[in-house]
Amino acid sequence: MIVLGINSVYHESAAAIIVDGDIVAAAEEERFNRYKHGKPANTNNANVLPLQAIEYCLSSINLKIDQIDLVAFSFDPALREKYFEVDPLSIPKNWGSLEGEEFFRRSLENIKFSLSENFGDKIAEKLVWVSHHLAHAASAFYPSGFSKSALLIIDGIGENASTMMGFGDMNDLKIIQEIHYPHSLGFLWEKICQFLGFSEYDACKVMGLAAYGQKEILKDCFNKFAKITNDGFILDNNILRFRLPEFEPLEALFGKRREKGEPINEIHKNIAAALQEFTDVAVLSLVQRLYRLYPSENLCLAGGVALNCVTNWLVKEKGEFKNLFIPSAPHDAGTAIGAALYTYYTRSNAKLLSIVQLNPYTGPEFSQAKIRLQIEKFGLQGRISTDSASEAAHMIANGKIVGWFQGRMEFGPRALGNRSLLADPRHSTTRELLNRKVKHREDFRPFAPSVLADKANDWFEIGRPSESLKYMLFSCPVRPEKAKLIPAVLHIDGTSRLQLVDKDLNTNYYRLIEQFEQITGIPLVLNTSFNDSEPIVCTPRDALLTFQGTLIDAVVIGNIIVERKS
Structure with a gap:
């Protein structure tokens, strides 16, 4: 059975193709249209499909649209209709209002029309709705290798729930308990991000900032609107006002809201520290409750909140579950994979084989001929290297910033060594260099290391093993005796958001780091996403545009090296 999975509700529009349970292609629309998150999260555009991502998925395995058996969409309109209630604290014609919900309902109805318009009536008739949180759960459970597992999904909102606790048992996924809007950890992060002068998508910035604060100082203020309960947590929307651009109740507690560009102060x-602490306690409380309800050895975690590396570490180390799996794309893009997998395993006669699917490299790749053509179009000089990994390692060891563009693009928000900017972790000045030359981001934000998997425990406290350590999803403590050797990837709290690089999963990237170790004695490199205030680069053209628009020293695309002239 061949299933096309689609997400285009809210944000992180994406597509995926599953063939007999195998994830053969998956990509986010933002990588093609170069619009962050794919599109705005409006009430009236759920039917704006990720057409370029769909076309890529089809072409990557030479499929024609009529070969698709089913189209799985990661949202259930009937479930939305069942649970929707008008939010008195909302803007007319926007989310939470009656008029806004009518716009949303029509855009959901128009998904079938959009499929028909772009791919024909026959494909539109193959549409299957999959509830948002079951799609998240499926994206984590079916590739995890577990035959049975507890499931915990935490995000902003699905149809109406923000949190789902359940379990997977072979093909079947079951819901045990849900927490509904307005009690949403994802929305809490969005609101506090905006209060702190960032966008609602800037949770990563606030996570980085949290390590600089004192979590206890504002605990009582936080308790005015965020409380832990026996069933999880509750939030006071009269103070938070999630669907209004208002901050007066929060300002009464914390003082004036920070505007973008204003200095960041201790408050x-x-x-940020109080927010991180509440999240840690709330999620651990949910984990404890889920374990009481379903005492498995295994836990699968997904949803946008599962990108919180600090909380993930605590769940892995302090949670009751022995084994933890988080997919490379736990955010909404991952529901394209999840919807397709759920549809396959619930509508076919196939039995779950409990085979782990770890490969996050499911996006486009490019031939040497296409790479050379783009280099020529840019008027640049490229040279073929007989050992590009070794050359890149030597450039990094000599203090250069290298754009590393190899093979198939990663699926998920982290650059995992195929669309990465690489630099030397040994010097504290590397951070400033990266920010000045290309990244242009806040100084308090940490950079991450990619470390050889078999050397990682010598440098970091890895704790309980997890396959998800390969996806840059945990903040692990750096061993004290090693910290001074890698200051560029050391956060203020002594941790690093590391990626374990497995030789079998990414041979070329492993070899680059191995070569860097032979030169420097350090088995890791600084790895950040190959972009500059834009979606991560997808094509050679994207990479060369970023190269020309910044001060990156060199870009290695396949085995072709382009260096900046002095």
């Missing part, structure tokens, strides 16, 4: 750091 802002302490708010």
Whole structure:
């Protein structure tokens, strides 16, 4: 059975193709249209399909649209209709209002029309709705290798729930308990991000800032609107006002809201720290409750909140579950994979084989001929290397910033060594260099290391093993005796958001780091996403545009090296 999975509700529009249970292609629309998150999260555009991502998925395995057996969409309109209630604290014609919900309902109805318009009536008739949180759960459970597992999904909102607890048993996924809007950890992060002068998508910035604050100072203020309960947590929307651009109740507690560009003060750091602390306690409380309800050895975690590396570490180390799996794309893009897998395993006669599917490299790749053609179009000089990994390692060891563009693009928000900017972790000045030359981001934000998997425990406290350590999803403590050797990837709290690089999963990237170790004695490199305030680069053209628009020293695309002239 061949299933096309689609997500285009809210944000992170994406597509995926599953063939007999195998994830053969998956990509986010933003990588093609170059619009962050794929599109705005409006009430009236759920029917704006990720057409370029769909076309890529089809072409990557030479499929024609009529070969698709089913189209799985990661949202259930009937479930939305069942649970929707008008939010008195909302803007007319927007989310939460009656008029806004009518716009949303029509855009959901138009998904079938969009499929028909772009791919024909026959494909539109193959549409299957999959509830948002079951799609998240499926994206984690079916590739995990577990035959049975507890499931915990935490995000902003699905149809109406923000949190789902359940379990997977072979093909079947079951819901045990849900927490519904307005009690949403994802929305809490969006609101506090905006209060701190960032966008609602800037949770990564606030996570980085939290380590600079003192979590206890504002605990009492936080308790005014965020409380832990026996069933999880509750939030006071009269203070938070998720669907209004208002901050007066929060300002009454914390003082004036920070505007974009204003200095970051101690109060802002302490708010971020209090938010992180509440999240840690709330999620651990949910984990404990889920274990009581379904005492498995295994836990699968997904949803946008599962991108919180600090919380993930605590769940892995302090949670009751022995084994933890988080997919490379736990955010909404991952529901394209999840919807397709759920549809396959619930509508075919196939039995779950409990085979782990770890490969995050499911996006486009490019031939040498196409790479050379783009280099020529840019008027640049490229040279073929007989050992590009070794050459890149030597350039990094000599203090250069290298764009590393190899093979198939990663699926998920992290650059995992195929669309990465690489630099030397040994010097504290590397951070400033990266920010000045290309990244242009806040100084308090940490950079991450990619470390050889078999050397990682010598440098970091890895703790309980997890396959998800390969996806840059945990903040692990750096061993004290090693910290001074890698200051560029050391956060203020002594941790690093590391990626374990497995030789079998990414041979070329492993070899680059291995070569860097032979030169320097350090088995890791600084790895950040190959972009500059834009989606991660997808094509050679994207990479060369970023190369020309920044001060990156060199770009290695396949085995072709382009260096900046002095």
